Amino acid sequence: xxxxxxxxxxxxxxxxxxxxxxxxxxxxxxxxxxxxxxxxxxxxxxxxxxxxxxxxxxxxxxxxxxxxxxxxxxxxxxxxxxxxxxxxxxxxxxxxxxxxxxxxxxxxxxxxxxxxxxxxxxxxxxxxxxxxxxxxxxxxxxxxxxxxxxxxxxxxxxxxxxxxxxxxxxxxxxxxxxxxxxxxxxxxxxxxxxxxxxxxxxxxxxxxxxxxxxxxxxxxxxxxxxxxxxxxxxxxxxxxxxxxxxxxxxxxxxxxxxxxxxxxxxxxxxxxxxxxxxxxxxxxxxxxxxxxxxxxxxxxxxxxxxxxxxxxxxxxxxxxxxxxxxxxxxxxxxxxxxxxxxxxxxxxxxxxxxxxxxxxxxxxxxxxxxxxxxxxxxxxxxxxxxxxxxxxxxxxxxxxxxxxxxxxxxxxxxxxxxxxxxxxxxxxxxxxxxxxxxxxxxxxxxxxxxxxxxxxxxxxxxxxxxxxxxxxxxxxxxxxxxx
Numbered sequence: 001x002x003x004x005x006x007x008x009x010x011x012x013x014x015x016x017x018x019x020x021x022x023x024x025x026x027x028x029x030x031x032x033x034x035x036x037x038x039x040x041x042x043x044x045x046x047x048x049x050x051x052x053x054x055x056x057x058x059x060x061x062x063x064x065x066x067x068x069x070x071x072x073x074x075x076x077x078x079x080x081x082x083x084x085x086x087x088x089x090x091x092x093x094x095x096x097x098x099x100x101x102x103x104x105x106x107x108x109x110x111x112x113x114x115x116x117x118x119x120x121x122x123x124x125x126x127x128x129x130x131x132x133x134x135x136x137x138x139x140x141x142x143x144x145x146x147x148x149x150x151x152x153x154x155x156x157x158x159x160x161x162x163x164x165x166x167x168x169x170x171x172x173x174x175x176x177x178x179x180x181x182x183x184x185x186x187x188x189x190x191x192x193x194x195x196x197x198x199x200x201x202x203x204x205x206x207x208x209x210x211x212x213x214x215x216x217x218x219x220x221x222x223x224x225x226x227x228x229x230x231x232x233x234x235x236x237x238x239x240x241x242x243x244x245x246x247x248x249x250x251x252x253x254x255x256x257x258x259x260x261x262x263x264x265x266x267x268x269x270x271x272x273x274x275x276x277x278x279x280x281x282x283x284x285x286x287x288x289x290x291x292x293x294x295x296x297x298x299x300x301x302x303x304x305x306x307x308x309x310x311x312x313x314x315x316x317x318x319x320x321x322x323x324x325x326x327x328x329x330x331x332x333x334x335x336x337x338x339x340x341x342x343x344x345x346x347x348x349x350x351x352x353x354x355x356x357x358x359x360x361x362x363x364x365x366x367x368x369x370x371x372x373x374x375x376x377x378x379x380x381x382x383x384x385x386x387x388x389x390x391x392x393x394x395x396x397x398x399x400x401x402x403x404x405x406x407x408x409x410x411x412x413x414x415x416x417x418x419x420x421x422x423x424x425x426x427x428x429x430x431x432x433x434x435x436x437x438x439x440x441x442x443x444x445x446x447x448x449x450x451x452x453x454x455x456x457x458x459x460x461x462x463x464x465x466x467x468x469x470x471x472x473x474x475x476x477x478x479x480x481x482x483x
Contacts, residue, residue, distance in 0.1 A: 007211065009050040009229070010076040011222065012069060013086040014093045015416025016423070018219070019054040020442040020454040022086045023433045025223035026050040028230035035431040035444065037423060052086075056420050058093040059388065065094035069101040082211045084225060089115035089218035090139050090458070091127060091148050096156030099188060099216055103158070108183035108213040110206040113151060114193035115218040117439040118459065121194040125150045125162045139458070142322050142387070151190045158188045165192040168201055175205040183213065199224035219440065314364040314409045315472055317465060318398055319372035320391045320418025321457025329465040330370055336466060338368040345373050345385045348393025361401035364409060368469055371398065391421050399425035408450050412468050415457035423452070437471040438464065 009026065013019035016037070023033040033050040053072050057065040073083065085102055087095050091113065103109045114122045119130050126149070127134040133149075134140075140147040148154035152162070161182035167175055168191055182189040191202045199217070203224045206213050215221060317333065319326050334340045341361055361371055373390050399422070402409050413419035423431075431444040431452060440459035444452045453468050 007048070007080055007082055007229075008076065009082045009084065009225075010072070011050060011052040011084040011086055012072045013052060013054055014058040014065070014088070014098070015056065016054045016420040017413075017416035017440070017442075017454045017456040018086050018088065019052045020419075020431065020433065020444055021219035021440050021456070022084070022222040023050065023052040023431075023444075024436050024442045025219050026052070026084075026226040026229070027433050028226055031226060031229050033433055035433070037420065037429050037431075054420060057098070058088075059417070060094065062094045062097035066097040066101040069098045070104065073101070080211060082207070082225070083214045084222060085214065085216040086222060087111075087113055087216055087218060089113050089118065089120045089127070089220070090134060091151070091154040092140070092143060095154045096158065099155055099158060102214045102216065103188065106186070108189075109216060110179060110183075110189045110191060110202065110213055111151060111155070111216040112191040112193050112199060112202045112221050113216075113218050114199060115220040116193075116195050116199070117220060117223075120218070120220075122151060122190075122192050123165065123194070124192065125152055125160075125190050127151065155188060155190070159186060160190050161185070161187040163189050163191040163202075165194065165198070168192055168198050172201070172205060175201060176208055179205050179213075180209075193220075196220065196224065200227060203228045312366040312473075313407055314366060314405060315368045315412065315469065316364060316398065316401070316409050317368060317370040317412040317414075317469070318394065318418060318422055319370060319414050319465075320394050320421075321415035322387065323457045325460070325462060325464075326372070326414065326457070327375065328462045329460070330372060332462060332466050333368065333370050333469065336368075336469070338370050338469070339365070340370045340372075342372060342374045343394065343397060345390060346382060348373055348397065349385045349389040350393065361397055364401055364405045368473070370465075371401075388417070391415070391418050394418065395421035395425040398422050402426060408448070410451040410472060412453045412455075412465065412472070414455050414465070416454070418457075419452075419454045428452075437468045441468050443471065 009031070011019075011022050011026065013022055016035070019035045023035045027033040027050070031048055031050050033052060035052045035054060037054050037056075055065070055068045055072060057068045060068070069085070076083070083102070085098060087093065087098075099109060099111065112122070113127060114120060121128045129137050129139060135147045135149045137147075152158075152160040161178075163175070163178050163182065167178045179189050189206075191198075193199050193202060199220050203215065203221065206215060207228070215225065317338070319330060330340060339362075343361075361369070371394070373394065395418070411422065413422055428446055430447060432447075434443040434445055434451075436442050437453065438460065441453055441455040441464065444454065446452060451472055453472065455464065455468070
């Protein structure tokens with residue numbers, strides 16, 4: 001299949017941070033993308049559009065997750081729609097059931113879960129973190145069971161065929177022949193890959209016979225697909241028209257920049273410092289021009305971003321991940337002057353789901369506030385305290401704090417389930433990607449112009465949250481968000 005910007009693309013993810021990562025990877029000058037928190041009007045609306053559905057299915061029973069995938073596939077017109085299933089690069093979630101739903105009615109499936117940007121490769125069908133096989137790491141420490149020993153193991157009873165790295169890196173004809181042989185036999189093709197170039201080769205070969213083959217992989221495969229589609233930018237007069245429309249839309253947004261102020265609060269003194277920051281109207285800098293997602297032409301950005309109110313607005317960082325690195329990330333934000341609020345786990349897991357945490361968040365000021373559960377103590381958790389109840393309680397507390405604030409609040413949400421629960425509580429149903437701060441830390445905007453950054457809990461080093469905050473509240477000379 002030749003890459004073309006006229007095709008529709010439907011991607012489905014099992015959590016929100018993965019959906020955001022996928023949308024960012026797919027977005028380009030020729031592919032508009034949006035994230036839909038599953039509901040009405042979720043099918044791709046226009047040729048050249050990528051719709052990414054967050055099925056919120058990672059924690060569902062396997063049969064329910066499979067039904068969610070089948071229902072999502074039924075939303076999209078057949079024939080000219082590419083289908084991508086985003087899975088976790090650590091193989092968490094209902095992968096076997098969801099891939100089986102993709103393969104129903106004889107559809108060919110190619111699986112390539114490598115994520116080179118995070119140092120996650122697939123060799124001999126086994127996921128490796130660096131040089132260590134997944135099943136020999138502690139990456140599944142928060143999961144109820146052990147990790148699968150290989151990708152075929154994660155696919156359960158599915159009949160698979162391994163496409164080794166030697167085939168992936170051989171000629172295009174050799175790789176294409178290997179994939180065709182596997183799919184003709186009704187097998188799921190499991191591809192080794194270590195680099196982005198490997199994933200590019202897999203995508204090109206998998207789609208050589210048209211869009212009927214369904215792709216399954218991490219954000220690395222989504223980015224490879226985005227590159228493949230971008231290679232089909234309209235040539236000649238069509239491209240000229242495309243560029244002219246984009247330039248006209250950019251010109252409409254240009255106006256003399258109004259200064260805005262960024263306030264930094266400190267927890268050790270009462271001093272408040274301000275810096276003047278020229279910004280253009282709309283969201284933080286992205287690839288598609290101010291107020292538009294990368295690849296969005298005129299009229300395609302969804303509801304326009306409103307002009308921000310004068311002065312700064314609150315930035316609320318919600319840390320719901322149980323990753324050990326989160327504590328150091330929070331400590332560094334506190335050192336930068338952020339206000340840190342820890343909420344008791346028992347209060348967050350209270351039986352009354354309609355009540356916010358017993359100790360509510362303080363009123364949100366114009367600086368940065370970090371909210372997280374109190375650190376877990378050694379030994380088993382208290383009765384009634386579970387990760388899912390913690391996240392739901394955290395979402396209620398955040399929604400209550402935002403409701404008390406007069407004006408918009410920007411959000412940083414770590415962990416896919418945390419992000420989804422918070423946005424559900426706030427009534428957000430659609431997001432548009434702007435860019436990435438670093439790999440996996442995706443800056444999106446809501447239809448009313450608020451900034452939301454999502455990031456998987458396992459991504460990012462000790463400075464990850466600091467970099468995200470600096471991207472959303474930059475120094476005048478900084479431009480941290482990249483397309």
